[in-house]
Amino acid sequence: MIQINDEQNMLAVKNGDIDSLVPLFNKYHVKLYNFFLRLTNNKETSEDLAQNVFSRILSYKGSFNPEYSFKSWIYQVARNVHINYYNKNRYLASDYIKPDDMNDEGKEAIDIMERNQRHQNLYDALEMLPVDQREIIELSRFQDLKYEEIAKITGNSVGAVKVKVHRAIKKLKQVYFQIA
Numbered sequence: 001m002i003q004i005n006d007e008q009n010m011l012a013v014k015n016g017d018i019d020s021l022v023p024l025f026n027k028y029h030v031k032l033y034n035f036f037l038r039l040t041n042n043k044e045t046s047e048d049l050a051q052n053v054f055s056r057i058l059s060y061k062g063s064f065n066p067e068y069s070f071k072s073w074i075y076q077v078a079r080n081v082h083i084n085y086y087n088k089n090r091y092l093a094s095d096y097i098k099p100d101d102m103n104d105e106g107k108e109a110i111d112i113m114e115r116n117q118r119h120q121n122l123y124d125a126l127e128m129l130p131v132d133q134r135e136i137i138e139l140s141r142f143q144d145l146k147y148e149e150i151a152k153i154t155g156n157s158v159g160a161v162k163v164k165v166h167r168a169i170k171k172l173k174q175v176y177f178q179i180a
Contacts, residue, residue, distance in 0.1 A: 034046075035143055036049040039134055049085055075149070121176060
């Protein structure tokens, strides 16, 4: 069985084979949803933004360069979609509903609640960071992009990305320990 990579699929889309977008959608739509969810804290908005990315991919398929990573390119598109959304809606409040703590009995319930609280504190601390710091943490830690890929996405040098990630994580730690 021949394995087709992301770049080959996108090249086929660029050449008019829209069906080749299906495996890319299947591979990336949940990742993009999670990316947007961490940035917006809004489920519906995250769904819409993830769909917008694929709409933009079709609109701008001609700009894809197969010499570069598709993963970097799709996150650049996602970043642009988020920037446009943020610029139009920066004053909207989040309506994201956080999961309820589980009501298990005994020590396991206490462990679960403590773990949930730590996660909640982390997400609260993330929300308190400026959007550019949340984005860089999301790309580097939650989406597992390499510094080189983030540099292509953001238009910064690799060194600048490393500094930004370091500063964002340092700020996240500071905010987290203030909350906890």
